Amino acid sequence: MNHPQAFPEALRRPLPEALAASLRERFGERFSTAAAVCEHHGRDESPFPPTPPDAVVFAHTTEEVAEVVAQCRARRVPVIAYGVGSSLEGHLLAVHGGISIDVSRMNRVLAINAEDLTATVQAGVTRKQLNEALKSTGLFFPIDPGADASLGGMAATRASGTNAVRYGTMKENVLGLTVVTADGKVVRTASRAKKSSAGYDLTRLFVGSEGTLGVITEVTVRLYPVPEAMSAAVVSFPSLAQAIDAVIRIIQLGVPVARCEYVCERSIRAINAYSHTTLREAPTLFFEFHGSETSVHEQAELAQQIAHELGGQDFEWATRPEDRTRLWTARHNVYFAGLQVRPGARAITTDTCVPISRLSESITGARRILDSASFPTMIVGHVGDGNFHSMLVIDPDDPAEMAEAERLNDAIVRLALSMDGTCTGEHGVGLHKMRFLEEEAGDDALDLMRRIKRALDPDNILNPGKIFAL
Amino acid sequence: MNHPQAFPEALRRPLPEALAASLRERFGERFSTAAAVCEHHGRDESPFPPTPPDAVVFAHTTEEVAEVVAQCRARRVPVIAYGVGSSLEGHLLAVHGGISIDVSRMNRVLAINAEDLTATVQAGVTRKQLNEALKSTGLFFPIDPGADASLGGMAATRASGTNAVRYGTMKENVLGLTVVTADGKVVRTASRAKKSSAGYDLTRLFVGSEGTLGVITEVTVRLYPVPEAMSAAVVSFPSLAQAIDAVIRIIQLGVPVARCEYVCERSIRAINAYSHTTLREAPTLFFEFHGSETSVHEQAELAQQIAHELGGQDFEWATRPEDRTRLWTARHNVYFAGLQVRPGARAITTDTCVPISRLSESITGARRILDSASFPTMIVGHVGDGNFHSMLVIDPDDPAEMAEAERLNDAIVRLALSMDGTCTGEHGVGLHKMRFLEEEAGDDALDLMRRIKRALDPDNILNPGKIFAL
Numbered sequence: 001m002n003h004p005q006a007f008p009e010a011l012r013r014p015l016p017e018a019l020a021a022s023l024r025e026r027f028g029e030r031f032s033t034a035a036a037v038c039e040h041h042g043r044d045e046s047p048f049p050p051t052p053p054d055a056v057v058f059a060h061t062t063e064e065v066a067e068v069v070a071q072c073r074a075r076r077v078p079v080i081a082y083g084v085g086s087s088l089e090g091h092l093l094a095v096h097g098g099i100s101i102d103v104s105r106m107n108r109v110l111a112i113n114a115e116d117l118t119a120t121v122q123a124g125v126t127r128k129q130l131n132e133a134l135k136s137t138g139l140f141f142p143i144d145p146g147a148d149a150s151l152g153g154m155a156a157t158r159a160s161g162t163n164a165v166r167y168g169t170m171k172e173n174v175l176g177l178t179v180v181t182a183d184g185k186v187v188r189t190a191s192r193a194k195k196s197s198a199g200y201d202l203t204r205l206f207v208g209s210e211g212t213l214g215v216i217t218e219v220t221v222r223l224y225p226v227p228e229a230m231s232a233a234v235v236s237f238p239s240l241a242q243a244i245d246a247v248i249r250i251i252q253l254g255v256p257v258a259r260c261e262y263v264c265e266r267s268i269r270a271i272n273a274y275s276h277t278t279l280r281e282a283p284t285l286f287f288e289f290h291g292s293e294t295s296v297h298e299q300a301e302l303a304q305q306i307a308h309e310l311g312g313q314d315f316e317w318a319t320r321p322e323d324r325t326r327l328w329t330a331r332h333n334v335y336f337a338g339l340q341v342r343p344g345a346r347a348i349t350t351d352t353c354v355p356i357s358r359l360s361e362s363i364t365g366a367r368r369i370l371d372s373a374s375f376p377t378m379i380v381g382h383v384g385d386g387n388f389h390s391m392l393v394i395d396p397d398d399p400a401e402m403a404e405a406e407r408l409n410d411a412i413v414r415l416a417l418s419m420d421g422t423c424t425g426e427h428g429v430g431l432h433k434m435r436f437l438e439e440e441a442g443d444d445a446l447d448l449m450r451r452i453k454r455a456l457d458p459d460n461i462l463n464p465g466k467i468f469a470l
Numbered sequence: 471m472n473h474p475q476a477f478p479e480a481l482r483r484p485l486p487e488a489l490a491a492s493l494r495e496r497f498g499e500r501f502s503t504a505a506a507v508c509e510h511h512g513r514d515e516s517p518f519p520p521t522p523p524d525a526v527v528f529a530h531t532t533e534e535v536a537e538v539v540a541q542c543r544a545r546r547v548p549v550i551a552y553g554v555g556s557s558l559e560g561h562l563l564a565v566h567g568g569i570s571i572d573v574s575r576m577n578r579v580l581a582i583n584a585e586d587l588t589a590t591v592q593a594g595v596t597r598k599q600l601n602e603a604l605k606s607t608g609l610f611f612p613i614d615p616g617a618d619a620s621l622g623g624m625a626a627t628r629a630s631g632t633n634a635v636r637y638g639t640m641k642e643n644v645l646g647l648t649v650v651t652a653d654g655k656v657v658r659t660a661s662r663a664k665k666s667s668a669g670y671d672l673t674r675l676f677v678g679s680e681g682t683l684g685v686i687t688e689v690t691v692r693l694y695p696v697p698e699a700m701s702a703a704v705v706s707f708p709s710l711a712q713a714i715d716a717v718i719r720i721i722q723l724g725v726p727v728a729r730c731e732y733v734c735e736r737s738i739r740a741i742n743a744y745s746h747t748t749l750r751e752a753p754t755l756f757f758e759f760h761g762s763e764t765s766v767h768e769q770a771e772l773a774q775q776i777a778h779e780l781g782g783q784d785f786e787w788a789t790r791p792e793d794r795t796r797l798w799t800a801r802h803n804v805y806f807a808g809l810q811v812r813p814g815a816r817a818i819t820t821d822t823c824v825p826i827s828r829l830s831e832s833i834t835g836a837r838r839i840l841d842s843a844s845f846p847t848m849i850v851g852h853v854g855d856g857n858f859h860s861m862l863v864i865d866p867d868d869p870a871e872m873a874e875a876e877r878l879n880d881a882i883v884r885l886a887l888s889m890d891g892t893c894t895g896e897h898g899v900g901l902h903k904m905r906f907l908e909e910e911a912g913d914d915a916l917d918l919m920r921r922i923k924r925a926l927d928p929d930n931i932l933n934p935g936k937i938f939a940l
Contacts, residue, residue, distance in 0.1 A: 115722060115827035158667040169665050171674070172642055185914045193823040194855045195639050196892035197628040197678055199899055199907050199937055200919045204641070204674030208667055225724030252585060254695030295765050353663040357585035385664045422666040429669055437669050444655045448926060449670045455925035456918060467669055 011465070012097035015054035016075045023057060023071065023099075030058040041082050041100040045147075046090040046432060047346040047396045053080060053094035058102045062178055062186055062217040068101055069215060070184025073461055080463050081215045083124060083150030087157060088349055089430025091210055095465040101215060103152055109133045110218065118175055118192055120220040123152025130221075139223040142167035145426065146332045151219045157428035158208030162331070165251075165384030166258040166290065167224065169426065170207055177206050178218035182457040192220060205452070210428050211463035213456045227290035230258075231300055232324045235312040236282040240264070240367060242310040243283040244360040247383045249306050251356055255299050259288035259328075260384030262363070267334050267378040267391075274337030275330045280314055285383075286331050288324070334380050338391045341376045346396040348405045352416035353387035353425030362419055366390050369411045375401055377408075387425035414439075429467045437468060481935065482567035485524035486545045493527060493541065493569075500528040511550075511570040514557040515617075516902060517816040517866045523550060523564035528572045532648055532656055532687040538571055539685060540654025543931055550933050551685045553594060553620030557627060558819055559900025561680055565935040571685060573622055579603045580688065588645055588662055590690040593622025600691075609693040612637035612728075615896065616802045621689045627898035628678030632801070635721075635854030636728040636760065637694065639896065640677055647676050648688035652927040662690060675922070680898050681933035683926045697760035700728075701770055702794045705782040706752040710734070710837060712780040713753040714830040717853045719776050721826055725769050729758035729798075730854030732833070737804050737848040737861075744807030745800045750784055755853075756801050758794070804850050808861045811846045816866040818875045821903075822886035823857035823895030832889055836860050839881045845871055847878075857895035884909075899937045907938060 015033075023031045032038070033055045042052030059065045072079045078098025085092060094100065106122035109130060113119065114137045121130055128148045130141050145154060145161035153159070155177060160169035167173065176190035179202075189202040206214055237243035247260055263271070263284045272279055285307070289299040304315055318324045339345055354362045363379060370377040370390055381388025390412055394401040413423045413436050423429075423436035438446060446468055453460075453470065460470055485503075493501045502508070503525045512522030529535045542549045548568025555562060564570065576592035579600060583589065584607045591600055598618045600611050615624060615631035623629070625647060630639035637643065646660035649672075659672040676684055707713035717730055733741070733754045742749055755777070759769040774785055788794045809815055824832045833849060840847040840860060851858025860882055864871040883893045883906050893899075893906035908916060916938055923930075923940065930940055 113825065113827065115718070116825040117722070118825065158671070160665055164665060168642070171665075171671065172638070181914070181918065185917075187914045187918060188912070189915065191887075191892045191910065192825045192890040193857075193886075193892040193895065194826070195630055195634060195641075195823055195857060195895050197821075197894045197896050197898040198892045198903070198910055199678070199916075200683075200922060201628070201641065201671075201674045201678050202915060202918060204671045205922075208669070208671050213670075225722070227724075248585070252587070252695070254697075292765070292768055294768060295762070298762055298764060351667075353665055355583065355586040355588065355662045356664070357583065387663075387665060416663075417661075420662040422661045422663040422668045424667045425663065425665050426667050428667040433668070440661065440668055442658070444651070444657045445659065445672060446669075448651065448657060448672060451925040452670060452675075452922055455921040 011095060015077065015097070019071060019075050019077060020055060023055065023068065026067070027057055032056045041092065041102065042094050044085050044087040044090060044092045046088055046430070047348055047394065048090045048093055048431065051093035051095055053100040054097050056100045056102055058105050060105055062180065065101055065103070065215050065217050066180045066184045066186050068099060069180050069182065072099055073183055073459060076459050076461060078461050078464050079215065081152065081156070081211045083153035084126060084148070086147035086149045087153060087430065088427045089432040091157065091428060091430040091466060093431060095431065103217065104150065106217065112137060114139060116192065117223045118220055119223055120218060121151050123217050123219060124150050126150050127154065134223065138226055140226050141221055141223055143170060143173055146335065151221065152216045155207050155216050155219050156210050158426065160382070160426040162259045162261055162382060164382060165260050166256055171204060173222045174203055174207050175220045175222055176203055177216050179206050179214035179216055181214050182459065182462055208428065210430065210466050212453060212466055213462060229293045229296040230288060230290050230324060231296050232286070232288045232318040232327050233300065234279065234284060234286055234316045234327065235307050236280045236284045236314050238311045240283045240364060241360055243285055244363055244383060246285065246307045246310040246312060248356055248359060250303050251384055253302065255302055256291070257287060257299065257303065257384060258290040259286065261286040261331055262381045262383040262388060263331065263334065264379040267338065267380050270337040270341050270378065271330050271334055274340050275333055277330050286327065335391070338378050338393055342393050344395065345393045348392040348394060348409060349427070350390040350409055350412045351387070351424045351427040352413055352421055353385060354416050354419045354421030356386045358419040358421065359383060359386050362416055362421065363388055365415045366412045369408055373408055374404060385425065431466060434468060481565060485547065485567070489541060489545050489547060490525060493525065493538065496537065497527055502526045511552050511562065511572065512564050514555050514560060514562045516558055516560040516900070517818055517864065518560045518563055518901065521563035521565055523570040524567050526570045526572055528575050530575055532650065535571055535573070535685050535687050536650045536654045536656050538569060539650050539652065542569055543653055543929060546929050546931060548931050548934050549685065551622065551626065551681045553623035554596060554618070556617035556619045557623060557900065558897045559902040561627065561898060561900040561936060563901060565901065573687065574620065576687065582607060584609060586662065587693045588690055589693055590688060591621050593687050593689060594620050596620050597624065604693065608696055610696050611691055611693055613640060613643055616805065621691065622686045625677050625686050625689050626679065626681050628896065630852070630896045632729045632731055632852060634852060635730050636726055641674060643692045644673055644677050645690040645692055646673055647686050649676050649684035649686055651684050652929065652932055678898065680900065680936050682923060682936055683932060699763045699766040700758060700760050700794065701766050702756070702758045702788040702797050703770065704749065704754060704756055704786045704797065705777045706750045706754045706784050708781045710753045710834060711830055713755055714833055714853060716755065716777045716780040716782060718826055718829060720773050721854055723772065725772055726761070727757060727769065727773065727854055728760040729756065731756040731801055732851045732853040732858060733801065733804065734849040736846070737808065737850050740807040740811050740848065741800050741804055744810050745803055747800050756797065805861070808848050808863055812863050814865065815863045818862040818864060818879060819897070820860040820879055820882045821857070821894045821897040822883055822891055823855060824886050824889045824891030826856045828889040828891065829853060829856050832886055832891065833858055835885045836882045839878055843878060844874060855895065901936060904938060
């Protein structure tokens, strides 16, 4: 149902000439129907074939976004917000055609309120850009999904990544949003107060709504003081089960670990080849500890002790910033390293998350499921949160491999659902997980989501065809 | 508009006889129309006069709640969920009449998943009851709004309290809910995974919805390991401004303080009289630090140093559990201590929250506004979050005092709104803050809330007349 071949042309209507003319007049060269531009905006990091919009508008301001949405609404034309194109589940594909609103030029840091530990940015600002802008303040923005995603996109998919085990996800770290609604109105979802009980939590409703309820144009996020001390470590284990058991014990003891990542031996091999590192090719945990000097020392001691008890060996420490960066760059590059294992390949990535007591079973089960695969597979994970990714490195032009990958993906997701887990910890539903969301949420919860969608976007113009069918 | 006298009888329709008969047959003595029972369920801790429902049902299970809601829906009769009645803003008042569903007997702890750091409880379980049940596990549930509120009620108002500065609010600590929808269906809002990007965040939509979108019947919450060490301290300051400046510096330095409370000199006087303590009658901060022995020591050292620099004196420490309990009981009793200042009085409580850089101005401004009051006033606050409460101790039978209190309340809220703050940090909107929500959110955001309400409760049977007018 959600297979790429299943985007029927019938869903697309030609772009109304009057709309094209009006947008061209208004935006000049910032309005484009060029094939290359549309094609670029009709894909993301998912393995789906490009499904281009009919046109692209490069917006500079919230007001411009509101204008485009209002014009599209008047003519029932879909709009899809586009940041940097790093989403993984087909979120950006124009399966109903329409206009892609590219917000990447909305890249101004609007305010850094260092005293309040908040910053407000336009939606196109990326996380690295924000952290660059924060350099002189002694503060940082912790959420790190690996890719240098836009803050708007990260909010839209409820992203998280390696630091979430300590600092939370976008859900916890977005204080408020500016959103353009389906009728082209501009709404600010919350004040800058750290907490509020003032009515429905519109912020959290838009966080994770994947562009289907409104277009996010500004994001106010929480910042954190750069810790006095940071220390990273790598440790390898004789087995997957021992590595994961170490994680479970560290979390259950309440060690406030900042990052806690599992990388399987195959991923390590790919990393070593790609990043010219010499990590031991075994099930491995990457840790990072943040705090005062003594607190970091204490956390590291405790983690090391638990790891040793479970057979962990070759503890390597990195405390200098450049060493930590090298370590985490290697970890972050696992996606690209994995693709290099097989030239021309694309990756299908699972994203299950389970209660941590089921994590060992869940990953071991996934590994068993993947053992039958006819293509390379790897497992990495934000295991401190119970979240991990299987990476299925497939030939996107081979339908048999695609089908096989989907079968394996299905089995891994079903296993997680059977453990009271979720089909997606941080990537979102997009096109690819729609059928899993049905299973996970159930008809009645999905009915609530559909009612909310219809109430806020009665003409279904906002990123239609994503999350659920209407 | 939101004055007690403004609940017109015209909103009430008599309870349909057939519904009463049906519920009486189904629930026997657990269905009551007795005046005393209804009166008890028609009030909360707000100063509004009782506004009783037409009947009360004491539910035992989610399925029973669903039955009652379905029957009420069929006859367009309002339903109001009732926990322990500790809300402060008129949430429980039956301004449109109808049935109060008392969930206080739904008081079973359904599951403690110690390994996952989660617990699932029926909505009537109170926070103290949950912590009692957790005693042998080495875990605790941190959210502490002072009153021994029900978890269902705390979720419904997005409550928080003294520990929120470190552990977050109900928003961060509810993993999932079981909710009865307006059409009597039972929906589970999320899996037990620690994070998820699976569709709209229904959990956060119901958290803080004050019973207007569904009846919460079960709550799954996050738990935390009891810290290895805990230490509390009291320190007094020459002035309000110095006390608050100390807080701002401690927060901005990222000290992970677990509690950080301001108590004004008048509140201290009331506490001393009520709790037979001998605290110095000056602007005072109450702190609590959680962590390892060395971490608590470090945090305490740093806080003490900052406090000293700002004129803090008479640091008193409490590390033994009984001493800490005595200290926090005194702090928690400030509400009742405040009422004792004036026999027969009731309190109107403000609940503003501002970005922390504006906190000093905001509290100083509130103090100045209150200086003109003809009745006793006090200020206490969860100042680490920028949230504080002014307590206006009025004679509820004196309309002039009520009107004066509302004027002062208005001025304090407007001041907070002018600082990009919120009218309610943790108490909710209820009846009392409806007009402030309009100002704070604006027409377009309020329009989104109304659309969501209409989509999920088209007949307006769920706690009608609260949060906003339809």
